[in-house]
Every structure is written in C-alpha cells, then in structure tokens.
Amino acid sequence: MKKMPWIIMMGAGTVSPLMSGWVQAAGFIEDSHADLTLRNFYISNDTRNSTTPNIKEWAQGFMLNYQSGFTQGTLGFGVDALGLLGMKLDSGGNATKAGRDRTPGVLEPLSNGSPVDEYASLGLAAKMKLSKTEFRYGTLQPKLPVIYANDGRLLPQTFEGGQVTSKEIDNLTLVGGRLEHAKARASTDNQALSIGGAGNVPGTSNLRRSNAFYYAGGDYQVSKNLLAQYYYGELDNFYQQHFFGLTHTLPLPVGSFKSDLRYFVSDSDGKNGSTAGRAEGYTSTGYYGNGVTHGKVDNDLFSSLFTYSLSGHAFSLGYQKSSGDSAMPFINQGDGASVYLNTDRLVSNFTRAGERTWIGQYAYDFAALGVPGLTSTVSYYKGDQIASATGGLREWERDLIIAYVLPDGPLKGLGVTWRNATYRSQAAIGTADADHNRLMISYSLPLF
Template sequence: MHALTRRTLTFVLAAGSTPFALASAQSESNGFVADSSLGVLLRNAYYNRDFKDGAADAKTWGQGFIGTFESGFTQGTVGFGVDAYGLLGIKLDSGRGRNYGAFFDTDSDGRPVDELSEAGAAVKLRISNTVIKYGNQFPSLPVLAYDDSRLLPQAFTGTLVTSNEIEGLALNVGRFTADSPMGDPARDPNRLKSIDVIGGDYQVTDNLSVALYRSDVEDTFEKLYANANYTIPLSAEQALNFDFNIYRTDYDDGAEAALDFGGDGNNDQNTIWSLAAKYSIGAHAFIVAHQRSSGDAGYAYDYGDGGSSIYLANSYYSDFNLKDERSWQGSYELDFATYGIPGLSYKFAYVRGDNIDTGAASDGTEREIFNQIKYVVQNGSAKDLSLSLRNSIYRADNTVGPDLNEIRAFVEYPLSIL
C-alpha cells in the first residue's frame, strides 16, 4: 500500500478512540447479502450544440443503462465487500460530422459507434468507520471528481480510503492510476500515470462547514483546494448563505502550454476563487457571485482529475476559468412545491466574464444565459422519474470561444432490484 495511505489509515484508526468518535458502523453490519443493493438507472439523453461561427453542430441522442451493485460488509472486526457496475450506451441518433464524442466514440471512418459497454468492480474492507476500496470506482472529491453529466459516467481505477471516525469529519486519501472517460469503453485511453489525493470535510457547526484537499497529477500539475460554507438563518423561511471556493494549481514544466491554457510552459501557476451569496425566502432564492482567475495561466481540469473537478460558482456551459478572467453572476431559483407542485424546480442564471488575456491587443469577454427546468415524480408507480431540460446561450469575442446555443434534455428512471 502507498506510504501516504498507510499513514492516513493509522491516523484515522487511532482517531476512533477519541471522545468525539462515532459508533462503529462495522459493528452494526447485517452481512454481505443483507445490506446489499442492486439497481439500474435508465438514462435517455439528448445533446444539441448549435454553433454560430460556422463550426459543425453536435447533435447526439442516446439511451444509457447504468447498473450498480453494492454489497454489504461481512460481519466481524474487519468486514469485506464488493462493488460492481455495468454500463451500456445505445445510439439512437447521430452521425459523422455531428457526433458528440462525450456520448459515443467514433470508428475508423469517423462515425459514432452504435453502442458501447463497460464493466468494473472494486473490493472493499471496513474497520470501524473506515472503508478502504480498491478497483474501479466513481470518486467525488473537489480535486478528483468523475463526470456523470453526459450519457454514461466516467470511472477511475485505484485505491480510496474514506474515514468517518470523528463526528463531523470525513477524511479521504487515495491513489488512482487509470481513467475510463465518458463515451469510451477503454480502461485508460488517456494513459493517466497517477493522481494522489488527500483531504477532508469538517462540519464545524450546523451552519458552518470547511474543506481542504490536495492532489498531484503526475507530470501535469499539483492542486490545492479550500472551501468555507456558512448559513445564517434569518427566520423560519429565510436564510442567507455564503459559499467560498478556491483552487491553486502549480503546473509542471510545459504542462499548461500543452493543455493550451495560456501559460509559457515554465512552471506556471493559477489561482482561481469564487464567492457566492444566496438569499432564500420561501420558494425563492436569489444568488450573486464573483469569480476571479489570476496567475500565469488559466485553470485546467479534466486532465487526470475528472471532468467535474471544478467546484466554483460560475460553472455552467462555460466555466469562466480563463487566464486573468473576472466574472459576475446573477441567478434565480424557484421551488414550485410551495405552489402545489412538489418536485418541480427552475433556475435562471446570467454570467459575464471579462479581462481575459487572449494574447491579443485587447482583452476578451464571454457571457452566458442559462435556463433549466426539472421535475421529479414524487409518488406512484413512476416515483423518482426525473425530467430535465436546460439551455445555454453562449457568446464570446476576441478569440475566446465559438458562439453557440446548447440544449440538454435528460429523462432518468432508477429501478431498485435488490
């Protein structure tokens, strides 16, 4: 086992003897079979990216089947278990020149494949409230987060230790050596060398939580992340929330230049942060946010650390994460439960970024209008069936990016088999 993993495991086991330790989850195990679950998520997804600058549009429609099995743990001081998954994606509509690669890989003729499939498994053991898992899995950490925003999810292969020995504190440490991206059944087509992650989340009080993480993608970059989230209850139906996120990335020599993020390839770095303030009153919520990127290059992710490793306020279609970019957001959320339609929600956002260093004589700008409506069936035979429709209208100038309108439509239905 990696030395960092051994040291962290020793610490979290020792923490189990502190006065703040939680009751042992392992001592309450009902067994491998009794605590097992088996389910299939049916996902129908449609993407339409309508480029306005002459580029070929991307239009893809597919049906996904995401099967997951999670065993319980055997009884005893040390519990053993197995997790497994199976993925199947079937093309319903697409074609050469308009395929979206995050849905379906292409064949030698440049046509999207008719279907793709993948399977994986991981073994796990639990001591007290600490779980060690090795194999194919879906990590969800600020510095290593699998992408599940298309038809089939991304997966990683490696070891992850998760500990909840101290009340309110979750610790994570891991090492991953392979990445299976969305739309590609290959186990490691990007040839990830390794990514080491360590960090944790702590619920300080009912209203305050903090997080701190570090990662190292071999020969690419090292990254630090911190978060503070604070809620001020104002009344029974009113609250004010502040959410602060920050990343600092130090690129290895030449890495950010190869990733086309605007650096000069000489050990460049980036710092990006966002602060969002959210005022909730009954069914309504109003959000304002500011995000700022600084340093020698823009903020890069999805190069070994997953497509969702960007826990920042202004991340929609665009992430507003380019070199020296400053962006502002105004958004609105509505929960229709107050008006007699539980499960129905709506969100609108407008984000504008400027001061982008494009290398040209003048700075670049970008802006996005985002709309999303979602409904989740609350009861009956179709309970938990969800339907979501989102639209982004994106415009940019001075070589920042192509103008486009995007539509994403998802229909998801989880089936519980066991």
C-alpha cells in the same frame, strides 16, 4: 506531500486472500442492494456561424449499480459493481464526411469515423471496512473539490484507483486516495490522466499523460451551519493544488442567507516545473506573454457565491477571479470534465488565465406553490479580463434548467430535465458562439 503507495499495498495484502470466503459470510448478501438507472438523452448544439458542424444526437443509457454489504467481523469485506451500456438511437453520420452539417461522437464512441451502435463496460471495486473507515480499490466516482467525476452526458465518467474514507471522529470526514486512469463518458477505454493544454511529444501525436493523481483532505462540520474544507491534489509531473472552502448558512427572521467561499492555489509539479519537461509536452493552457499559450502551472482562483432563500425562491450573486499565468488546472482528458466551482456550467467553466467572472442566479422550487418535484433555475455568467495577446477578452453564458421528478405513485422518481444554454465568447477555441440544448429522461428502478 508524501505520496500514498500504502493504498495499493492495503488492497493487495488484505483483500485478495479473503476473496473466496465473501459470499458465505453473513452481512455480505443481507445488506446488498442494486438498482437499474435508465437514461434517455438528447443533445443539440448549434454552433451558430462557426465552421464547426452542429451536434444532434439521441441515445439510451443503462446503468446497473450493485453494492454488497460487508462480511461480519472486525474487518468487513465486500464488492461493488457498475455496469454501463449505451445504445445509439440517432447520430450525425460519419465524422470524416466532407460538407457534413452535424458531427457524431458526443454520446457514443466512434469506429472508423462513425458512432458505434452500442458500447458497454463493467467496473468492479473491492472494499474493506474497519470501524468507521472504508477502503475501496477499483472503479471509483469521487466527488471531491480536487477531483470531481463528471456525469453530464449519457453515461458517467469513472476513475480507476484506491480511496480511503474515515469517519472515526465526530463531524470530521477524512479522505485520501490515488488514481491512475479515467474512462471518458463516451468510451470503454481507461486512459492515463492529463490536463487542459498538455502538449504532444515533438514528432509524435501522443498526448503527455500521468498515471498518478494523489489526493487527501477532509470536511469538518464546525457547527450545524458551518462547514470547513481542505483538500490537496497532485497530478504527477503536472501540478500541485491546495483547496480551502467555507460554507455557512445564516438563519434570518425571514428566510436564510448562505455564503459559499472556495479558494484554489495551484503550482507546477515535476516536469511541468522545468523548461526541459515543458518542452516534452508537460504544459498547461494559459497566457505567458509574447503569444505563448502553453507553459507552467501558475494559478490562484477565488470563487464566492451568496444566496438568499425565502419560500421556494433563491436569489444568488457571486464573484470569481482567476489569477496567474495559467488557467486553473484540473483533471481533463479533453472529452468532458467537471471542476468544483459554481461557474462549472453547461458550456464554459470560466477558469481561464486572468479571468474575472460575475454571477447572477435565480432558482424556484414549485413545491411552495403545491407542485412538489418541479424546479427551475436561470443563471447568467459574465467573464472578462481573459489574458491574451490582444488584451482582455470576454465571454458570457446564460443557462436555463427546468426539471420535474414524480414525487409519488408507481413511477415515483421518474425525472425529466431540460437544460438550455446560450454562450458567446471571444476566447473559445473552435466554437466561439453556441446554443446548447439537453433533454434527459431518467428513472431508477430498485432491484433489491
């Protein structure tokens, strides 16, 4: 697929010369809005009988999100800003302390082995609009099948790059972009991109990374109840990936039935495809025989989830199969990432080489009982046939989520979420068994 340097050219050639006139133009200020999100986050990970220390941390996060309107005219210009601030409330002491029973660094970055008291960053994005097509360059948080920004901790993961989104054709949304860096959830630094299993350069501790992730694709609303998707993603020198998706909702005389089908085809790109390149560290995790666990990207993954909904109840069953020598590749800096799968859970994502996963889930919306805003979900995931030198390995995870959002009143939107997970595995590196708890209180305050 042809890469897209034109994204950068558009940003440099059209946005910069007109920067000085933005704030004077009608529409830029009138359509601007901003909100402040407060997030109080507690995390507790019990590693059971593992030698890995437990995790218990508590922190307060602030997210200031500003979005301007567009200047008037054929070409409209604007700017977005995202300010992030994290403050430590309680942590696990020093990560290098001998005999410690808990370790810090999950919610805050470390300095000399100890979590910092606070950390902050500012992300900016210039934007341009022509008809129903928008271009953004700067800080982005894409939520697409081939690149999905993670927001599972105190502060969100962000990316740096450019993206074009077009809705010129009815029922069709087209997206294309190029990303260069990512900023982890507990960090203030932007780093080049990588994947799980990328090796170190021989003789050094430098992880192999890439400064170019290209993506393009679209969503087509075939009918009211049928959505078709195709996306392409390419991390230079690591992998190429095709995604195909279908989502269909069938109204029934009683309730409805939803089918969610997703298929990823992933292969090597550039140096990952050559023996010499893999020797440099351009590798993926997987199982390649004879005890080899790092090598060439080679994966097909099919995922399905079927849900019957009735009067607040939702019953789901699913099946997923990962085929090939490698695990399914996705952008992963090693410090928290998301993948566009129903199996992307609190602990595992069930994407290992050869893995087969069965899914069972039940969700209930208490609005059906007259308690709007209260929801609960319990789910179970059983994975087996994980490729290894000792044969097929197994893992399982049980997740429980209870959430409540105030539906009205002076604190409308105030939310409390408790997430609990029990995880057991023969295949996990480091912590094979773990019990996880997350408690989050959040509130978004509109400023203007």
